[in-house]
Amino acid sequence: GAGVSQTPSNKVTEKGKYVELRCDPISGHTALYWYRQSLGQGPEFLIYFQGTGAADDSGLPNDRFFAVRPEGSVSTLKIQRTERGDSAMYLCASSRPGGELFFGEGSRLTVL
Amino acid sequence: AQKITQTQPGMFVQEKEAVTLDCTYDTSDPSYGLFWYKQPSSGEMIFLIYQGSYDQQNATEGRYSLNFQKARKSANLVISASQLGDSAMYFCAMREGQRGGADGLTFGKGTHLIIQP
Numbered sequence: 001g002a003g004v005s006q007t008p009s010n011k012v013t014e015k016g017k018y019v020e021l022r023c024d025p026i027s028g029h030t031a032l033y034w035y036r037q038s039l040g041q042g043p044e045f046l047i048y049f050q051g052t053g054a055a056d057d058s059g060l061p062n063d064r065f066f067a068v069r070p071e072g073s074v075s076t077l078k079i080q081r082t083e084r085g086d087s088a089m090y091l092c093a094s095s096r097p098g099g100e101l102f103f104g105e106g107s108r109l110t111v112l
Numbered sequence: 113a114q115k116i117t118q119t120q121p122g123m124f125v126q127e128k129e130a131v132t133l134d135c136t137y138d139t140s141d142p143s144y145g146l147f148w149y150k151q152p153s154s155g156e157m158i159f160l161i162y163q164g165s166y167d168q169q170n171a172t173e174g175r176y177s178l179n180f181q182k183a184r185k186s187a188n189l190v191i192s193a194s195q196l197g198d199s200a201m202y203f204c205a206m207r208e209g210q211r212g213g214a215d216g217l218t219f220g221k222g223t224h225l226i227i228q229p
Binding site (some may be wrong): 018033035038041042043044045046056059089091093100101102103104106108 | 116138147149154155156157158159161162203217218219220223227
């Protein structure tokens with residue numbers, strides 16, 4: 001597609017459940033980023049991929065969060081044993097190396 | 113210390129007036145880039161304008177310009193002739209290191225701009 005695509009756009013789950021959020025970047029963009037945005041805040045960096053490998057995962061809050069990008073294109077953010085505090089908008093962005101980040105419309109996660 | 117500071121949580125501006133959104137940054141890296149993004153209620157982050165630390169001139173993109181004052185570590189966004197469609201959240205962001213570097217962006221907390229008819 002022309003832009004970054006994220007699915008699902010909305011996800012409601014119960015505390016303790018497992019969640020996967022998917023990001024399909026712009027074709028040809030080797031860099032992929034995940035951000036988390038809480039209400040009234042700016043996006044917070046979670047993890048960055050260059051190709052298939054995670055170049056920087058320093059923003060992942062704890063070991064319940066994990067992300068993969070097995071073929072260097074689509075990425076999945078995985079959250080285990082979800083907690084209410086995980087509720088946020090999860091934004092994915094892609095770019096050419098050093099270029100502007102293009103963001104998707106986000107996946108809004110609500111943990112009840 | 114916060115790397116990006118946006119001191120205006122919200123602003124109300126009359127349509128057709130010019131708007132200045134404040135942004136100050138903190139870095140010891142001599143090479144960095146400054147970005148402004150717009151986030152309408154739909155949630156998508158829309159890139160507006162970029163300024164590199166070594167750029168000699170202030171960046172401009174249509175109605176958007178960046179008032180870059182390096183000594184003051186300030187990168188204010190100026191929107192000329194504001195329109196109702198400019199109502200949105202605006203985020204200032206910084207990437208440290210050379211533009212070809214791998215780092216992601218650090219964002220400020222944003223300014224909620226509301227344009228009134």
